Amino acid sequence: MTEPQADALVADLAARARTGARLLAAVSTATKAHGLAAAAARIREHRDAILAANAEDLARAKAGGLAAAMRDRLRLDAARVDGIAAALDAVSRLPDPVGRVIDASTRPNGLALSRVRVPIGVVAIVYESRPNVTADAAALCVMAGNAVILRGGSEARASNAAVHASLAEGFADAGLPADAAQLVPVADRVVVGALLRASGLIDLVVPRGGKGLVARVQADARVPVLAHLDGNNTSFVHASADPAMAEALVVNAKMRRTGVCGATETLLIDRAYPHAAQLATALLDAGCALRGDEAARALDPRIVAADEADWATEYLDAVCAVAVVDGTDAAIAHVARHGSGHTDAIIAEDAGVAECFLAQVDSAIVMWNASTQFADGGELGLGAEIGIATGRLHARGPVALEGLTTYKWQVRGRGQTRP
Known part of the structure; x- marks a missing residue:
């Protein structure tokens, strides 16, 4: 034509x-x-x-x-x-x-x-x-x-x-x-x-x-x-996160359906969070390949080295980038630098920290203690989208x-x- x-x-x-x-x-x-x-x-x-x-x-x-x-x-x-x-x-x-x-x-x-x-x-x-x-x-x-x-x-x-x-x-x-x-x-x-x-x-x-x-x-x-735009979404696990909740949310956010725009593509783990290795293991055991920074690679030998492009990649597959960060400010800065403004989540029991994240992360959808896979008009009560x-x-x-x-x-x- x-x-x-x-x-x-x-x-x-x-x-x-x-x-x-x-x-x-x-x-x-x-x-x-x-x-x-x-x-x-x-x-x-x-x-x-x-x-x-x-x-x-x-x-x-x-x-x-x-x-x-x-x-x-x-x-x-x-x-x-x-x-x-x-x-x-x-x-x-x-x-x-x-x-x-x-x-x-x-x-x-x-x-x-x-x-x-x-x-x-x-x-x-x-x-x-x-x-x-x-x-x-x-x-x-x-x-x-x-x-x-x-x-x-x-x-x-x-x-x-x-x-x-x-x-x-x-x-x-x-x-x-x-x-x-x-x-x-x-x-x-x-x-x-x-x-x-x-x-x-x-x-x-x-x-x-x-x-x-x-x-x-x-x-x-x-x-x-x-x-x-693309859903380069982040889930940040704060030091105060409940371990069982964090594991369930991270696995669901990444692996429920990897090809949807609400899937988590980057996992950020607070350096002070004491159960980081369990998070990595849960994702790996669920069939997710992990690409991490030096601190993340120390959590499990199956994690391969990430490069700069990984932090900005919407994989739409069973692949996730993982970084260990120094607290909430570092997580917010990471999202600001690499995120796509779609959906980002914090997993935390500390309400003050969570409210800070919700206020400072400038994305269309910001979540606290919820899977990023809820980034969907039907799930948010709007019917179809x-x-x-x-x-x-x-x-x-x-x-x-x-x-x-x-x-x-x-x-x-x-x-x-x-x-």
């Missing part, structure tokens, strides 16, 4: 999406919720077809040498398909942010002012591997009143098409606009460039994938971007319904003129 052909395709998708967004603006909360619930029912109804499409993608991915961590993100089973449907149901039950009054006041001259939440408009989602994003993104965008253009990775094209077909059936059952959620019909990468150039046609681009994808979107986009935004503007952390809205001022007068 040539660039002009891609631009024409995107212009058509965006024009239809703009019409869909306008129609969606007149749809009630109950109708949007009914559409998501109907889509969830269709997902369950077509589970076998979705799994067959996913098996096709997995076979092609394995033959093409796709990394194991990416294949894990791609893989669906019956439980994961049911999870996709459950996420749609969860979003359908969330409070609708559209029309919510953020604040209101009355000026001395009698003008009544209010700021009211409204949809962003047309949102494009560019993502890799995970077929569940097709449903999550569509559900969140539509519930927030936005039309969405979905461009999934070529490695998941059959799975995405099968999931989208179920969504389309469910939305049609509820009478939602047909163009409220469109899937880009071609896998050609030139279409991504066309989406990024579509200033004036698309209101927001959300990339969800690896560092390379996000970097390309940020570098090339002429459309506003809501960035989800578009991704974890690591910037500082508009939305931060898990981006769910409210993060997919903006606001406008409404001014109500009684004939006031400005002197």
